[in-house]
Amino acid sequence: MEQHKGIIHKISRMYMDTKDDQDDLAQEIILQLWKSYDNFRHQSSFSTWMYRVALNTALVFFRKDQQQPATTDAVPEIPADETSHTKELQLAHFYQAVQKLERLEKAIIFYHLENYSHREIAENLGITEGNARIKLNRAKTKLKALIQQQGYDF
Amino acid sequence: MTFDNNLHALWNSDKSGGNINIPHALEKLKSAKMPVDKVRRHLRYEFFMQLAAVIIIGFAPVTLKFNPLLIFPFYLLYFIFVLICGYFFTKLFLFYKNMSNTALTSKDNLYAVYYDIKLSIELYKAFTYCLVPFLVLFIGMIIVNEEKIPVDALFMQGAAISKSQAASVLLVLIGVILGLAVVTELYVNTRYGKYAKQVKRLLDEFREG
Known part of the structure; x- marks a missing residue:
């Protein structure tokens, strides 16, 4: 563990x-x-x-x-002076945007980021492969939009 | 696609998990927020309250100095009453000892959670409803005893009761039972229904499309 x-x-x-x-x-x-x-x-x-x-x-x-959840729209306050901090800032933005996803979408994004295929995601969640693909694409689009809304892009 | 790649790179760069410490005394950890555990813990607590009430009722003939004629019927009823309580008691405590297999697929797991919550709630409701007729009878007996109504006369005059008197007794009874039913449903729904609703909403997310 x-x-x-x-x-x-x-x-x-x-x-x-x-x-x-x-x-x-x-x-x-x-x-x-x-x-x-x-x-x-x-x-x-x-x-x-x-x-x-x-x-x-x-x-x-x-x-x-x-x-x-009282998610604030304020950009997380992390000093962005050094390049190592850009990563931190990106991560903070990422997690902040993820908060606004539905619970299932979070799970799908997680599996996706852990390099699970559509089929594996579907198997672990108990849904069909097609459904997993649709939901993953939707979640990704949503996540991207959310990050952009926060005034960030990557 | 770049968004995706960047996301992956970012994800893999997150190494901040090192500050999680895994406690060594795992046995001492208490599950705090799992909905099934929450519902069950509340239900058990209430169950103990009801159990205390049952025990107190058992001493009613002694403390209220019951008419000896009433004692046998009282304890006969009480015995059945205790049997029913015992049934629900075993259901709530023993039946559930070895549940929860979180390694199922997420959807199956959610269905299991949903089912458990619903079942616990229904069990609790059924228990409450089972108690109602007994409570009505017990209270009736206590009234008869307190008002010093002769018990034999009660049976003799039972045949002579007028239709309107019977109807009013019946109406009062129906009123009491309906009132209790409404209170129980409202109480259970506001207190436990929310957990079922949360899980139901999650399950809906799993739907196709």
Whole structure:
């Protein structure tokens, strides 16, 4: 699990916008992974199994109060003085835009970024391949538009 | 396509996961926000409240110094009442011990979650409705006892009750039961329905098209 903890962090950051919520979600994912480790029967690779459990946890993880996430439209404040900070800024923009996607779209984008094919995405989510393709394209377009709306482009 | 490539490059460059620490005492971690866990935890809490009420009711004949004629019917009813509680108790606590397999495909997992939430809610409702007739009878007995109405006279005069009297008793009963039903439905819906709705909305996202 140690070597995959970057994944837990990324998923938490995609699904929750505040630091506290992200930490809570990461904890929950670790707990669920631990609880369902018995179900991991080596018929799939460890990472596939782990992605599934982590995303299934994130999908139904709702914050305490049921208010809509207070996503601000303000550009994240990160000093953009050095080139190493451009990456940070880009990432901040990316995660901020991702917050506005639907929960399923986030999962699809995640799998896509982890280099899963349409078929693999479909298999893991339990939808058809065609549906996965349509939904991925839609999510990508939406994400691009959202990032542009934030006054950024890459 | 460049957007896609840039996104991938950016994604792979995100190495900020190092600050997640995996706790060693995993047993101590408590699931906090999974909807099924939440619903079930609330339900269990309420169940304990109801259980306390059941136990208190069991002492009613002693504390209220029941007419000896009433004691046997009271405890006969109480016995059935406890049996029903026991049934729901086992359902809520034991039946669910080994559920949740989060390694299913996401859609299957969501259906399982949805089903569990719905089932818990329905179980709770069924339990509440089961208690209503007993409570009505128990309260009736307590009234008879408190008002010192002779029990044998109650049975004798039962045959002599007029139609309008019977109708009014029936109407009051229907009113009470309907009122309780409305309160229960509203309460359950506002308190637990939201979890079911959230998951339902998610499932709708999985639809084709």
